[in-house]
Amino acid sequence: xxxxxxxxxxxxxxxxxxxxxxxxxxxxxxxxxxxxxxxxxxxxxxxxxxxxxxxxxxxxxxxxxxxxxxxxxxxxxxxxxxxxxxxxxxxxxxxxxxxxxxxxxxxxxxxxxxxxxxxxxxxxxxxxxxxxxxxxxxxxxxxxxxxxxxxxxxxxxxxxxxxxxxxxxxxxxxxxxxxxxxxxxxxxxxxxxxxxxxxxxxxxxxxxxxxxxxxxxxxxxxxxxxxxxxxxxxxxxxxxxxxxxxxxxxxxxxxxxxxxxxxxxxxxxxxxxxxxxxxxxxxxxxxxxxxxxxxxxxxxxxxxxxxxxxxxxxxxxxxxxxxxxxxxxxxxxxxxxxxxxxxxxxxxxxxxxxxxxxxxxxxxxxxxxxxxxxxxxxxxxxxxxxxxxxxxxxxxxxxxxxxxxxxxxxxxxxxx
DNA sequence: TCTGGGGTCCTTTTGCCC
DNA sequence: TCTGGGGCAAAAGGACCC
Numbered sequence: 001x002x003x004x005x006x007x008x009x010x011x012x013x014x015x016x017x018x019x020x021x022x023x024x025x026x027x028x029x030x031x032x033x034x035x036x037x038x039x040x041x042x043x044x045x046x047x048x049x050x051x052x053x054x055x056x057x058x059x060x061x062x063x064x065x066x067x068x069x070x071x072x073x074x075x076x077x078x079x080x081x082x083x084x085x086x087x088x089x090x091x092x093x094x095x096x097x098x099x100x101x102x103x104x105x106x107x108x109x110x111x112x113x114x115x116x117x118x119x120x121x122x123x124x125x126x127x128x129x130x131x132x133x134x135x136x137x138x139x140x141x142x143x144x145x146x147x148x149x150x151x152x153x154x155x156x157x158x159x160x161x162x163x164x165x166x167x168x169x170x171x172x173x174x175x176x177x178x179x180x181x182x183x184x185x186x187x188x189x190x191x192x193x194x195x196x197x198x199x200x201x202x203x204x205x206x207x208x209x210x211x212x213x214x215x216x217x218x219x220x221x222x223x224x225x226x227x228x229x230x231x232x233x234x235x236x237x238x239x240x241x242x243x244x245x246x247x248x249x250x251x252x253x254x255x256x257x258x259x260x261x262x263x264x265x266x267x268x269x270x271x272x273x274x275x276x277x278x279x280x281x282x283x284x285x286x287x288x289x290x291x292x293x294x295x296x297x298x299x300x301x302x303x304x305x306x307x308x309x310x311x312x313x314x315x316x317x318x319x320x321x322x323x324x325x326x327x328x329x330x331x332x333x334x335x336x337x338x339x340x341x342x343x344x345x346x347x348x349x350x351x352x353x354x355x356x357x358x359x360x361x362x363x364x365x366x367x368x369x370x371x372x373x374x375x376x377x378x379x380x381x382x383x384x385x386x387x388x389x390x391x392x393x394x395x396x397x398x399x400x401x402x403x404x405x406x407x408x409x410x411x412x413x414x415x416x
Numbered sequence: 417t418c419t420g421g422g423g424t425c426c427t428t429t430t431g432c433c434c
Numbered sequence: 435t436c437t438g439g440g441g442c443a444a445a446a447g448g449a450c451c452c
């Protein structure tokens with residue numbers, strides 16, 4: 001919604017745009033997953049293509065602009081998207097390819113400046129303030145990146161150039177597809193104030209409703225509202241944050257990398273489940289997956305959280321903080337099972353379950369004794385052996401007995 | 417139209433200690 | 435002994451992002 005609103009305003013008047021004092025670039029791939037798929041399906045270029053799962057409950061991950069013309073957009077339920085655009089080619093995602101393409105474009109970015117802050121697989125902030133002498137103005141660097149990404153990865157991207165991160169991000173959204181826009185330092189307020197509130201970072205559906213109730217439609221409206229009023233409606237942090245953004249004030253720097261704060265996995269059942277045996281088996285699988293990823297990242301976490309989404313979409317979470325951090329699936333699972341059983345659900349219809357481990361620390365910096373306390377040592381050793389086997393013989397070579405009989409996909413009671 | 421899966425951050429509530 | 439409340443950490447919920 002908000003992104004489309006941004007585009008509907010059309011491009012800025014085509015002036016050169018003074019990019020001095022604009023060291024921040026936001027680079028965003030155009031329809032990333034779909035564009036990557038089209039590289040191997042060139043006959044589909046120029047046609048509506050939707051990337052997303054094939055299951056009844058899957059959603060659109062990405063769509064070409066030809067499909068978007070029919071109203072299809074990401075996060076839309078697949079069923080609805082196919083109804084809106086029956087002629088679209090639907091492709092199920094191949095994440096390995098996206099990871100690889102992502103690594104490629106991030107390498108391009110890092111050849112320009114070490115100050116690269118990836119936001120996701122397909123977008124990043126760059127601070128090119130230190131690269132001007134070597135590579136030219138911010139605009140020239142942006143065009144260089146766009147050319148190299150097309151050359152090396154065969155996909156297009158859009159670039160926003162500005163003095164702050166969030167204006168750069170808005171600019172790249174407006175530059176889409178396959179464009180570049182500079183918002184000069186002294187035109188920031190002129191650029192921002194006519195835009196609808198929904199384009200602001202942090203304003204989603206709920207916040208937009210709250211702002212509408214206050215009669216605030218545009219960013220200019222927010223700018224002319226007392227901070228205290230915004231804070232009363234939205235909370236202290238969000239209120240002052242939005243007020244600052246509405247005047248183009250954004251102190252955040254480009255940060256190269258922050259360590260992860262949590263790792264988790266969740267799964268929506270193909271159909272709602274009310275059998276605790278199936279739920280527990282899924283929790284075991286998710287615990288295995290989560291712990292394996294912790295070990296692969298040399299991380300451990302101290303808090304285990306379980307998430308349960310019911311058939312009516314209400315969602316609850318329960319968490320427990322352990323005495324010591326862990327990366328042992330058995331410990332994660334035992335905790336998760338305890339949390340789940342404490343809910344005392346009597347055959348409630350469950351749509352989704354998830355497991356997450358929070359409060360992550362480096363395994364290296366965790367004293368051995370502490371890490372291995374609590375009876376987890378044998379399990380840990382066994383799981384490390386399983387990791388090694390998986391590395392040699394492929395994932396799934398070693399699995400807990402409860403998961404051996406049936407493949408994970410068969411958690412659907414109807415075996416779909 | 418019936419809503420994925422990976423996360424982050426913020427707010428409020430709760431329980432504990434003093 | 436009862437009650438209040440400050441301070442804190444953990445827990446829970448929810449909004450948001452891609």
